[in-house]
Amino acid sequence: MRGFSGLTKRNVIVFLKDRQSVVFSLLTSIIVLVLYLLFLKGTFVDAIETVLSQQSMLSGRISAGDIDMFANLILVTGILGSAMITVPFNCLTTIVRDRENRVDYDILATPVKRWQIVLSYYLAGAFSSILLNGIILTVALMVIRMQGNLYLSAADICQTYGIVALGSVSATAVFMILVLFFKTSSASGAFFGILSAASGFVIGAYIPISQFSEKVQTVCNIFPASQVTILLRNKLLGGLLGHMDESIGGIDEGMFVSSIKEIFSFQAKIFSRNLEIREMVCYIAVVLMISLVAMTVIYSKNYRKK
Amino acid sequence: MNCQNVRKRKKQNANTKKNKKLKRKDEDQMNALTVKELRKNYREHTAVDGISFAVKEGEFFAFLGENGAGKSTTINMLCTILKKTEGQVKVFDRELGKEDDEIRQKIGIVFQNSVLDGKLSVKENLYTRGAYYGLSKKQIREKLKPFMKRFELEEIWNRSYEKLSGGQRRRVDIIRALLNDPKILFLDEPTTGLDPMSRKIVWDYIEYLRKEKKMTIFLTTHYMEEVRDADHVIVLDKGRIVADDTPVGLKNKYTHTKLLWYTDRSGERDELVRCFDHSYEADHYIVKMPGEESFCITDFLSVNRDAIKDYEIIKGSMDDVFLNLTGRKLGE
Numbered sequence A: 001m002r003g004f005s006g007l008t009k010r011n012v013i014v015f016l017k018d019r020q021s022v023v024f025s026l027l028t029s030i031i032v033l034v035l036y037l038l039f040l041k042g043t044f045v046d047a048i049e050t051v052l053s054q055q056s057m058l059s060g061r062i063s064a065g066d067i068d069m070f071a072n073l074i075l076v077t078g079i080l081g082s083a084m085i086t087v088p089f090n091c092l093t094t095i096v097r098d099r100e101n102r103v104d105y106d107i108l109a110t111p112v113k114r115w116q117i118v119l120s121y122y123l124a125g126a127f128s129s130i131l132l133n134g135i136i137l138t139v140a141l142m143v144i145r146m147q148g149n150l151y152l153s154a155a156d157i158c159q160t161y162g163i164v165a166l167g168s169v170s171a172t173a174v175f176m177i178l179v180l181f182f183k184t185s186s187a188s189g190a191f192f193g194i195l196s197a198a199s200g201f202v203i204g205a206y207i208p209i210s211q212f213s214e215k216v217q218t219v220c221n222i223f224p225a226s227q228v229t230i231l232l233r234n235k236l237l238g239g240l241l242g243h244m245d246e247s248i249g250g251i252d253e254g255m256f257v258s259s260i261k262e263i264f265s266f267q268a269k270i271f272s273r274n275l276e277i278r279e280m281v282c283y284i285a286v287v288l289m290i291s292l293v294a295m296t297v298i299y300s301k302n303y304r305k306k
Numbered sequence B: 001m002n003c004q005n006v007r008k009r010k011k012q013n014a015n016t017k018k019n020k021k022l023k024r025k026d027e028d029q030m031n032a033l034t035v036k037e038l039r040k041n042y043r044e045h046t047a048v049d050g051i052s053f054a055v056k057e058g059e060f061f062a063f064l065g066e067n068g069a070g071k072s073t074t075i076n077m078l079c080t081i082l083k084k085t086e087g088q089v090k091v092f093d094r095e096l097g098k099e100d101d102e103i104r105q106k107i108g109i110v111f112q113n114s115v116l117d118g119k120l121s122v123k124e125n126l127y128t129r130g131a132y133y134g135l136s137k138k139q140i141r142e143k144l145k146p147f148m149k150r151f152e153l154e155e156i157w158n159r160s161y162e163k164l165s166g167g168q169r170r171r172v173d174i175i176r177a178l179l180n181d182p183k184i185l186f187l188d189e190p191t192t193g194l195d196p197m198s199r200k201i202v203w204d205y206i207e208y209l210r211k212e213k214k215m216t217i218f219l220t221t222h223y224m225e226e227v228r229d230a231d232h233v234i235v236l237d238k239g240r241i242v243a244d245d246t247p248v249g250l251k252n253k254y255t256h257t258k259l260l261w262y263t264d265r266s267g268e269r270d271e272l273v274r275c276f277d278h279s280y281e282a283d284h285y286i287v288k289m290p291g292e293e294s295f296c297i298t299d300f301l302s303v304n305r306d307a308i309k310d311y312e313i314i315k316g317s318m319d320d321v322f323l324n325l326t327g328r329k330l331g332e
């Protein structure tokens, strides 16, 4: 057991100690933040104000502060959503590098079991992602809280951390299978570049997925990461939307909130069908399970002596 | 040679089974390694081609061969990393392929390439690797104590591995390999690419391990001079064993000491060197005598002190061994 935990620890610190690698794995999130400060916030606020202006009875009922807060929280989901893709993948490229440099030989010649080697890589990826995303979430919540009320209960916040954990373990499981196809770290590095660029779009960090065609939306939502981001959005913004609905006082029969939810993708659309929260959680759990089984099968073959 | 081995074994098989069993047990108890007809195929390419040898406990054993001879492949099979295609191997009485976990507890390996993590400090590297063997931090600290001073581990303890010099890295690599108190230490070209100073440090280290720790050492190298002190040398060429002997034995078999005698040729002088393999070139006789420090040379010279005035002795070198065995110079 000590061998297993020692190896897991090694896999974690190999990633975290490489500062450059950590920064690169957060690059998409950093870009999302920078774009937000430059202009994304404006587009989010505009979208909300457009909805407001369509119904004249709503004017003055939603405070500018709440709209600001809404945009800020959308940013947080974008940052976390992309980091939960890029961090696990980048951490798992340790596997590719270890195989390329034959560092795995050093492990294979010790009494550490084959399944422990596989699991240690997996746990290291999931742990690194939970750790980094947990830190991001904590910092983000503190910074945003200083600017106004989040309308989040302690239970909501705990569940948000839970979603971060779910997103991390599911993305890591999917990537465990993917990294096996890379023979060299330059190949996995190139793929990481594509992944970084794509992740922000797939989870809707730049443009809400609802702006895409139905087909594109379906493709995006096949990835559990997109659905995780939608879960995050529901959890983090639920309180604020409830508060907005209260401010309106029911004169629009909830129209405002439902159109906001529509625009900012609070439900995953697979073809024309909208998935409920429960269905999304199930979907993510099923993908996680399938990936874990596939991982066990594929890796036990791969780490057998050749 | 291989053919003969096979034939011999077939004859042995004809002996009574009981007899064979007794013999086998006796052999294995003294052997750190027993390798029989070990083979490794990479698809159609044969990297190790049915080699058989034994290494005694406490022996300093050297595997000599050029790049691509199959040294690393052999070591990686013996260390339970690569799967053998054919053959039987016993490591301290444990059968490779069946009792791999027991074997892994008993072996230490210094790989040809670096396998420690560059970004991690020496301390972190050694602590995580020690944990692979189920050792606690305290146990690891205890184990490392003797190395701290002796091998100047203290000063590099907190430095990241990638910032160390080549020699310092090699030192840490070796200490890494010793964490589980192995009974046999495999060193795959430990000095390749090192400067002479570092090479000497590594060398002193190996010296210490075999003399004071009585550890069995399995070294591979492509430097001829490094096998001089070995107890037992195998020369590997293209996956096959071409010689299996002591260094002295190899030199006696495959090298000559040459006496260059600068003088004019005459019948009388021809008579003098008659009983040796000799020739005459330009202005000197070349007299070949078997072995390195040939005693017959000194005898021959002292007897013929008056006749032989102007001469030169060229000692047979280990490099000649390889040249004579394979027809190629080492490193070409």
Ligand SMILES: Nc1ncnc2c1ncn2[C@@H]1O[C@H](COP(=O)(O)OP(=O)(O)O)[C@@H](O)[C@H]1O
Binding pocket: B042, B045, B046, B047, B065, B066, B067, B068, B069, B070, B071, B072, B073, B074
């Ligand atoms: N993974 C591999 N796949 C195919 N061929 C290999 C592989 N590893 C080594 N070889 C080949 O096997 C031969 C022996 O290699 P190696 O054991 O590394 O030699 P050495 O360590 O003596 O330099 C070489 O011809 C090499 O090209």
Ligand SMILES: [Mg+2]
Binding pocket: B068, B071, B072, B073, B112, B188, B189
């Ligand atoms: Mg080699």
